[in-house]
Amino acid sequence: xxxxxxxxxxxxxASLQAQVSFDRILHGDREPQNWLSYSRTPTNQRYSPLTxxxxxxxxxxxxxxxxxARSLEKFEATPLVVDGVMYTVQAPNDIVALDAATGRPFWTxxxxxxxxxxxxxxxxxxxxxxxxxTLYMETLDAHLVAVDAKSGQPLWKTKVANAADRYxxxxxxxxxxxxxxxxxxxxxxxIRGFIAAYDARKGxxxxxxxxxxxxxxxxxxxxxxxxxKSGGVGVWNAGAYDEETNLVFFGxxxxxxxxxxxxxxxxxxxxxxVVALDADTGTLKWHYQFTPHxxxxxxxxxxxxxxxxxxxxxxxxxxxxxxxxxxxxVLDRTTGEFLKGKPYVKANWLDGFDAHGRxxxxxxxxxxxxxxxxxxxGATNWAPPAFSPRTGxxxxxxxxxxxxxxxxxxxPRAASSNNRQTAMGxxxxxxFTNDDTEPFGVVRAYDPRTLEPKWEFxxxxxxxxxxxxxxxDLVFSGGREGYFLALDAxxxxxxxxxxVGGQINAGAMSYSVNGKQYVAIAxxxxxxxxxxx
Amino acid sequence: MRxxxxxxxxxxxxxxxxxxxxxxNNCANCHGPDGDQIAGIDLGRGRFRRQMSDDDLVRIIRTGxxxxxxxxxxxxxxxxxxxxxxxxxxxxxxxxxxxxxxxVRGKALFEGKGSCTSCHRVAGVGSRVGPDLTTIGMTRGAAxxxxxxxxxxxxxQPNNRFYRVVLRDGTxxxxxxxxxxxxxxxxxxxxxxxxxxxxSDLRQSGFIKSPMPSSRGTLSAQELADLVSYLASLR
Numbered sequence: 001x002x003x004x005x006x007x008x009x010x011x012x013x014a015s016l017q018a019q020v021s022f023d024r025i026l027h028g029d030r031e032p033q034n035w036l037s038y039s040r041t042p043t044n045q046r047y048s049p050l051t052x053x054x055x056x057x058x059x060x061x062x063x064x065x066x067x068x069a070r071s072l073e074k075f076e077a078t079p080l081v082v083d084g085v086m087y088t089v090q091a092p093n094d095i096v097a098l099d100a101a102t103g104r105p106f107w108t109x110x111x112x113x114x115x116x117x118x119x120x121x122x123x124x125x126x127x128x129x130x131x132x133x134t135l136y137m138e139t140l141d142a143h144l145v146a147v148d149a150k151s152g153q154p155l156w157k158t159k160v161a162n163a164a165d166r167y168x169x170x171x172x173x174x175x176x177x178x179x180x181x182x183x184x185x186x187x188x189x190x191i192r193g194f195i196a197a198y199d200a201r202k203g204x205x206x207x208x209x210x211x212x213x214x215x216x217x218x219x220x221x222x223x224x225x226x227x228x229k230s231g232g233v234g235v236w237n238a239g240a241y242d243e244e245t246n247l248v249f250f251g252x253x254x255x256x257x258x259x260x261x262x263x264x265x266x267x268x269x270x271x272x273x274v275v276a277l278d279a280d281t282g283t284l285k286w287h288y289q290f291t292p293h294x295x296x297x298x299x300x301x302x303x304x305x306x307x308x309x310x311x312x313x314x315x316x317x318x319x320x321x322x323x324x325x326x327x328x329x330v331l332d333r334t335t336g337e338f339l340k341g342k343p344y345v346k347a348n349w350l351d352g353f354d355a356h357g358r359x360x361x362x363x364x365x366x367x368x369x370x371x372x373x374x375x376x377x378g379a380t381n382w383a384p385p386a387f388s389p390r391t392g393x394x395x396x397x398x399x400x401x402x403x404x405x406x407x408x409x410x411x412p413r414a415a416s417s418n419n420r421q422t423a424m425g426x427x428x429x430x431x432f433t434n435d436d437t438e439p440f441g442v443v444r445a446y447d448p449r450t451l452e453p454k455w456e457f458x459x460x461x462x463x464x465x466x467x468x469x470x471x472x473d474l475v476f477s478g479g480r481e482g483y484f485l486a487l488d489a490x491x492x493x494x495x496x497x498x499x500v501g502g503q504i505n506a507g508a509m510s511y512s513v514n515g516k517q518y519v520a521i522a523x524x525x526x527x528x529x530x531x532x533x
Numbered sequence: 534m535r536x537x538x539x540x541x542x543x544x545x546x547x548x549x550x551x552x553x554x555x556x557x558n559n560c561a562n563c564h565g566p567d568g569d570q571i572a573g574i575d576l577g578r579g580r581f582r583r584q585m586s587d588d589d590l591v592r593i594i595r596t597g598x599x600x601x602x603x604x605x606x607x608x609x610x611x612x613x614x615x616x617x618x619x620x621x622x623x624x625x626x627x628x629x630x631x632x633x634x635x636x637v638r639g640k641a642l643f644e645g646k647g648s649c650t651s652c653h654r655v656a657g658v659g660s661r662v663g664p665d666l667t668t669i670g671m672t673r674g675a676a677x678x679x680x681x682x683x684x685x686x687x688x689x690q691p692n693n694r695f696y697r698v699v700l701r702d703g704t705x706x707x708x709x710x711x712x713x714x715x716x717x718x719x720x721x722x723x724x725x726x727x728x729x730x731x732x733s734d735l736r737q738s739g740f741i742k743s744p745m746p747s748s749r750g751t752l753s754a755q756e757l758a759d760l761v762s763y764l765a766s767l768r
Contacts, residue, residue, distance in 0.1 A: 118604035
């Protein structure tokens with residue numbers, strides 16, 4: 001053990017700009033200055049070990065640089081930082097390398113998706129992955145591309161799925177050992193979603209797991225007729241990896257068609273689920289379905305958050321999940337056992353669970369319309385949450401009090417004249433005139449052992465932003481109002497705010513260069529970096 | 534093919550129903566259930582960012598608009614035509630109201646006895662404090678207009694809500710709410726001034742009822758009909 005740590009320290013110190021091995025990604029805590037995966041490490045805790053910015057001095061944060069994207073799309077990507085070099089995506093699919101200290105560009109690697117590329121909800125991308133000297137990006141036209149991290153030169157491009165068949169890809173890839181693991185989006189259309197692993201060197205497909213079981217496979221009978229062939233179930237957000245069990249975890253999307261469940265009777269496995277797959281073979285080890293037979297687009301594509309907590313007096317390896325369906329879950333990540341589930345926002349579609357964790361659903365779309373909470377856009381969506389091993393709390397930005405009128409077979413209506421639909425995030429600030437009866441955004445800290453909130457920070461407007469927590473007990477977040485916020489991770493007190501002039505549709509991240517800690521957030525069409533003077 | 538011929542081919546109730554279903558399944562996710570969720574576009578009322586023939590719409594539904602979020606679809610021409618026919622039928626319905634009364638007399642009432650211009654504006658005349666009514670007939674039917682006159686608080690659009698702020702020195706300022714967030718409020722005050730406040734500087738802030746008086750008891754049934762007729766003619 002001592003030898004391993006020593007080796008790690010020597011490696012990090014002696015080889016600036018060394019290749020990014022999987023060991024470095026897996027053990028990101030050994031190099032607090034870097035951010036090597038979508039939510040920093042494959043546990044998706046979005047926890048930065050950096051402590052230069054504290055609850056006492058955060059009020060002094062100053063803008064260090066802005067990088068403006070040549071894109072009018074939403075900026076949902078979380079950048080990576082590798083030894084002073086930042087990599088992000090200019091939507092839809094240009095990879096950009098920046099000096100992380102100044103925001104000055106090193107290079108742009110352009111990629112234009114094929115014309116048949118379509119996406120339900122914006123031509124967006126949530127960021128690149130890295131292994132060795134190679135960057136990996138999912139593309140809107142359903143390809144996996146590899147680009148040289150030093151030069152930006154394209155290395156290879158593999159077709160994952162056929163964009164003309166309405167497949168698209170917007171997530172950040174998950175690197176595990178020598179593989180790049182991705183999911184296919186487009187599940188609001190008639191696709192059959194899948195997760196696939198590719199050889200990181202050449203892009204050759206190594207395994208594929210269909211999120212809808214085929215004939216003869218367990219779960220196939222949860223789809224009536226031929227509905228399984230086009231039942232959607234996209235995968236469009238980053239997965240997680242657990243070294244001890246060698247499992248990868250991905251959240252899966254809604255079944256299609258979204259609103260008309262009559263054409264796909266049954267539970268529709270593995271829609272709205274978490275699937276645990278053997279990282280080497282793609283074999284399903286366990287699954288848990290959050291929303292059986294979904295008719296409200298309750299995608300469960302939130303990033304799985306892996307944490308080791310005390311559970312009923314014993315250490316337990318769990319997975320925390322704040323779901324779009326308004327319920328928060330604690331699962332045993334080794335076995336998939338349902339440990340606890342509880343609404344964390346106003347949610348009326350269920351009134352409890354059976355002994356196996358299957359929700360008891362009490363609200364259904366109807367001809368005259370049924371008021372269902374939460375809204376079709378959900379309690380949360382793609383934005384990443386955070387977990388602090390220091391406080392032991394789970395930090396989630398969500399929509400509260402959001403309902404929808406569900407009409408059988410139709411796009412859900414606004415719950416009332418004052419409870420309106422909203423576009424799925426935009427870039428610019430928009431006039432906001434909601435009153436107190438309407439949905440609002442809130443950042444809350446939850447104790448995973450009870451799923452009770454410890455504090456909350458309420459916003460007027462809703463939020464599509466994520467959370468970041470640091471080892472100095474700061475939570476960074478923001479929302480549609482366009483403020484980048486720093487909250488006290490133990491009390492929720494607002495400690496600092498900065499207007500960023502555009503909506504925040506991403507999670508924040510932190511890194512350091514030459515001993516100086518930065519906090520970066522994408523907002524509007526730009527990326528902002530803050531540090532102490 | 535001429536636009537009229539296009540629409541005429543798909544005017545059966547079944548086709549319109551098909552069109553509606555296809556719209557809800559394919560378009561409403563972005564355009565919203567009423568087709569009005571994207572700025573500058575109101576599909577349910579036939580409003581687009583530029584003049585659109587039925588042929589244009591069919592083409593856009595099928596091929597999308599490059600470099601925008603509007604995607605191509607795999608729909609046949611016939612399927613796309615049904616959506617267009619459904620949208621046209623909605624737009625036609627939206628414009629139809631049961632208009633009674635005399636618009637000329639209604640205009641005189643609007644500008645005279647009704648004192649409507651003290652808050653509302655039509656074609657550049659009148660106050661900006663209330664909603665500009667220059668094209669109100671395009672978005673509101675007669676029944677809606679009548680209800681707004683008789684019961685102004687029944688259905689206030691969010692962008693027409695009134696708001697009050699009280700400064701630390703006790704000064705009270707009312708106005709039409711233009712925007713608010715966790716930390717600030719923006720109003721058009723009753724003196725038509727654009728005002729922005731930091732909530733930390735306020736003693737109190739919140740929504741108030743619409744200052745618009747009800748016409749019930751102040752206008753006769755005929756006068757009400759005349760006023761509704763005038764408002765419905767504003768397009």
